[in-house]
Amino acid sequence: MRYDVIIIGGGPAGLGVAIKASERGKRALIIEREKRLGGILKQCVHDGFGLLRFGEKLTGPEYAHRDVVTALGMGAEALTGSFVISITKKEGEYFVATTSERGLRSDSAPALVFATGCRERTARQVNIHGTRPAGVLTAGSCQHLVNLKGLLPGKKAVILGSGDIGLIMARRLTLEGAEVAGVFEAKGEPGGLQRNIRQCLDDYGIPLRMKTTVVEVYGDKRVEAVRVAPVDDDMRPVSAGEIIPCDLLVVSVGLIPENELQTSLGLTLENGTRGVAVDQYMMCVDREGVYVVGNALHVHDLVDFVTEGAMTAGSDLGSGRERQLIKIDTKNLSYIVPQYFDVSAPAQKSVFYMRSPRSMRRGVLKVFADGVEVLKKRLVNVRPPEMIRLECAVAPVDSLEITLEEESV
Ligand SMILES: Cc1cc2nc3c(=O)[nH]c(=O)nc-3n(C[C@H](O)[C@H](O)[C@H](O)COP(=O)(O)OP(=O)(O)OC[C@H]3O[C@@H](n4cnc5c(N)ncnc54)[C@H](O)[C@@H]3O)c2cc1C
Structure with missing residues (x-):
């Protein structure tokens, strides 16, 4: 057809x-x-x-x-x-x-x-030592089993990674009667939205441990425990850490x-x-x-x-459209979408989606068309997990640049 x-x-x-x-x-x-x-x-x-x-x-x-x-x-x-x-x-x-x-x-x-x-991303992509028993699941697979199949894949869970799906599954497993020993995040900042940290962890008393990761899995047929350890900025363990008994390791690493x-x-x-x-x-x-x-x-x-x-x-x-594309230059952004702009298209409001490479209490976004500032937007509580959306009307130009700067409080 x-x-x-x-x-x-x-x-x-x-x-x-x-x-x-x-x-x-x-x-x-x-x-x-x-x-x-x-x-x-x-x-x-x-x-x-x-x-x-x-x-x-x-x-x-x-x-x-x-x-x-x-x-x-x-x-x-x-x-x-x-x-x-x-x-x-x-x-x-x-x-x-x-x-x-x-x-x-x-x-x-x-x-x-x-x-x-x-x-x-799976557990294999984060290099955890130890055995490979049943009971290691990605957060999405765990969600599929609980929400669509009506199955509870474990009674005591450890969650690796603080992405949104891991946070949501910490709450879901708790509501279904499982115990969640904690959410462990190797980075210095949580990977999920603030609202999910409040509503999924804080409201249920589930601990979130930053700069800590799962370094080893124990168990033969089934997960019996994991070892968690604090890590440095290069994600290398800085001490032996502790062993947490559990029968489920939920991986939420991106x-x-x-x-x-x-x-x-x-x-x-x-x-x-x-x-x-x-x-x-x-x-x-x-x-x-x-x-x-x-x-x-x-x-x-x-x-x-x-x-x-x-x-x-x-x-x-x-x-x-007979496209005439220019690359959008950026400063201090980890990415922007779109990456290119068709200047042949009639001038109308376009939407730009982007992420900051780090957290800032206050930031200012600026759009420069042909080197002239055409838009300035102040932002508060900028965090890499929370996408920034910017709407801006751009007339045909030869160059377009979008920058993010931290503002002192
Ligand atoms: C656990 C979780 C919690 C979330 N919570 C929220 C929330 O609270 N609020 C919120 O606003 N957003 C939330 N989101 C984000 C939002 O759900 C996603 O951003 C959105 O679903 C993405 O839509 P999509 O169509 O791009 O992808 P998907 O929803 O993943 O759809 C992609 C579809 O493509 C199909 N497909 C893939 N490859 C092929 C192929 N080769 N051939 C045929 N079909 C194919 C797949 O089967 C699938 O049906 C959450 C996401 C997750 C995973």
Whole structure:
């Protein structure tokens, strides 16, 4: 079948593109490998989703349900339980071959969107010594077992890493009757949102130990204990630490964009985000007609921004822009998305997403167009885990620079 756009991934990002594209009368096909649309939100039964977009505190499944109903109601089509096996390009058209229990199928469109989300780093990527017994899980797998399968994977847990999923699972396991001995973070600052530290740890009396990591796992068939030890700035243990008996080690040590399909197309990844470089409409810099949205582009902390970026892409599909790209210069930012700006596009408000490399009580963001300051925004409590969003109207320019400076209190 021929469509105006093929979207790979049916989470909030893919749904956001489908809604915007359908609103504009475009024929959209969503390809999703799981049986149901909704992405990671299906297993996030806690609330806190949609505060910015809907002004309501929704659970993950509620947020996803709204978008699924809207997208399908507007005529977007979905192929669920379908796995992409190849993507080829012929005469300006992308051909996507999929396999499913219904058999093989090929569909084409002039525009292709990657909305494949992200995946978790595993225990193997953080070099823990000791045995490899059952009972070592990533936080997302633990969440899947508890929230979707109704299984409690352990009675006494240790959580390694203070990313949001680990914090949320500390609370979830406690509510389900397990004991959480503590959350251990090797860095000097928590990796998750402040609100999650308060609501998931402080409210339940779960200890958070900074600059401490799990150095060894004990157990034969099943985890029996872990050794935790304080570490220096280079993450080297500074003492033998202590042994904590437990039957579950939950690893929450970061997320990486899911980008195998993109790299198989020859797209290159950026160091800061581990996603591709895009312009302000989320179109890939090195491939016309290919967009990357959501966590596949850069890991977001709020789903509302995932949908916002996805809808920006959906509003651009098929626009046929003759792009004139300039690279956005930055100072004191760990990354910025978009990395490039199309100066041929009509001047309108664009949204920039970025992270600070370190915490600051007060900061000031400045935008310079052709060397002239065009916007200044004061920020308080800047922290690397909390994404900074900046809206700015940029007229056609030859150079664009965005800087972050710490302000003395
Ligand atoms: C545990 C957890 C808690 C969170 N809590 C909050 C919160 O409280 N508030 C908030 O606003 N945000 C929260 N977030 C963030 C938000 O949920 C995510 O940012 C958002 O779901 C990302 O959307 P996405 O569509 O990019 O990715 P996903 O939701 O991961 O969707 C990607 C989809 O693509 C599919 N896919 C991947 N590869 C392929 C392929 N090759 N072929 C076909 N399909 C494919 C996947 O199966 C999946 O359905 C949380 C996230 C997590 C993980």
